[in-house]
Amino acid sequence: MPMPAVATETPALARENTVYRKVVRRIVPFLILCYVASYLDRVNVGFAKLQMSDDLGFSEAAYGLGAGLFFIGYFILEVPSNLMLQRVGARTWIARIMISWGLVSAAFIFVTNEATFYVLRFLLGAAEAGFYPGVILYCTYWFPSYRRARVIAMFMSAIPVAGIFGNPLSGWIMDHFQGVNGWQGWQWMFLLEAVPALLVGVVTLFYLDDDVxxxxxxxDEEKSVVERAVADDTTHRTVDGRVWEAFREPRVWLMCFIYFCFVMGQYALTFWMPSFVESTGIEGNFAIGVLSAVPFLAALVAMNLFGRSADKRRERRWHLVIPSLMGAVGFSLSAVWNGSTALSLTALSIAAAGVLTCAPLFWSLPTAFLSGTAAAAGLAMINSVGNLAGFVSPYMIGALKDATGSASIPMHVLAVSLVVGAVAVLTTKKHVVNR
Incomplete structure (x- = not known):
């Protein structure tokens, strides 16, 4: 594929690079910490399933429905939450989101049946709504588009990091706390893993700044460098102004469709990874946790390499198409190699490297043409509609597994979704998104 030439560093660009290294060091590690806490509380239900389904008598479809209901609450409140962030400021609103989802996550210790499971999953999604698109919007306050893919890739490294450390941690808690105080291991896991969100939420109030x-x-000179870079970058954006402009923009709806295709694969991995690994014959929650971390290690490397390359070359479309096709190949191979732990982990690693790389690179597309209030509404709408795949994907897998007794068919469905998403990316205009 043709790649644009890399720009030569001028004295002004060298100064800008120096300032942005300082900005990245201050902001990005903290945002990663926030997202690790977020993602851990969102997907640890995948580990809880290993015990909870048997304890409470959940079917595969019931688990998949409960896992997916998170995204219905998320969908309903996503746009209002992002508009509120723009109104009251990132510091206050992100802290509110984190503290509220930590409290709801801890409440999962009280799940006794399908109804309470469904209600709490819905409430968790409602509590967390606005966090992810809020951070994406927050990044547009600080970083021009030609720096954003790498920054968002670094931020979204939290997903594989949560898998690398969270999966073994979840398995260890469930094994070692089983029966303590009369509680099941999965109850202790929900309680203990809610603590980081509560603590980091409080710290957010004192650490994060609303804007430059x-x-x-x-x-003052460094602030001017950042503000000038962001201001120069916004001159090419074509959708600005009122909320409803985002809803009327056809490109926003195309972005919703593309993101939906990619999220189908993302949440198939995060919600079902422990079950995929267990199905190869692995026993013991900690062992499952350690092996489940392997695909996320591959994803951590891939998403940062692709993000760095996309910003360096200022090319977006093919940097998104290639990992989406990698994900499709990985899912197809996992359907064929599901009888071997080693081969299955290889396939899942390819799938994870591809699928999780798509997410940070994707956001370079809509932020290339959205700004102002339209960006707050548009980014939230794209994320909320796309994340409906987080409802469809786990429920689809559970229902098909119940109906067929095999995970092969849903793996092929996920592969097709990623291929369709890749084709849709190529319909975007490269002079708009390659910035």
Whole structure:
């Protein structure tokens, strides 16, 4: 594929690079920490399933429905939440989101039947609504589009990091706390893994700045460098202004469709990875957790390599198409190699490297043409509609597994979804998104 030439570094660009290294060091590691806490509380239900389904008598479809109901609450409140973030400021609103989802996540210790499971999954999605698109919007305040793919890839490294450390941790908690105080291991897991969200939520109130002007750790000259870079970048955006402009923009709906295709694969992995690994014959929650971390290690490497390359070359479309096709190949191979742990992990690693790389690179597309209030509404709408795949995907897998007794058919469905998403990416205009 043709790649644009890499720009030569001028003195002005060198100064900008220096300032942005400081900005990245201050903001990005903290946002990663926030997202690790978020993702851990969102998907640890995949590990809880290993015990909870048997304890409470859940079918595969019931688990899949409960896992997916998170995204219905998420969908309903996503746009209002992002508009509220723009109104009250990122610091206050992100802290509110984290504290509320930590409380709801801890409440999962009280799940006794399908109804309470469904209600709490819905409430967890409602509590967390706005966090992810809010962070994406927050990044547009600080980073021009030609720096954003790498930054968002670094931020979304939280997904594989949560898998690398969270999966073994979840397995260890469930094994070692089983029966303590009369509780099941999965109850202890929900309670203990809610604590980081509560603590980091409180710290957010004191650490995060609403915008560049509020950053006391930057000099006035450094603030001007950042503001100038962001201001120069927004001149090419074609959708700005009122909320409803985002809803009327056909490109926003195309972005919703593309993101839906990619999210189908993302949540298939995060909700079902422990079950996929267990189905190859592995026993013991900790062993399953350790092996489940392997595909996320592959994803961590891939998503940062692709993000760095996309920004360096200022090319977006093919950097998104290639990992989506990798994900499709990985899912197809996992359907064929499901009888071997080693081969299955290889296939799942290819799938994870592809699928999880798509998410950060995808957001370079809509942020290339959205700005202002339209960006707050548009990004939230894209994320909420796309994340409906988080409802469809786990429920589809559970229902097909109940109906057929095999995970092969849903793997092929996921592969097709990723191929369709890749084709849709190629319909975008490269002069708009390659910035």
């Amino acid at each position: 002007r509020a950053a006391k750790w930057l000099t």
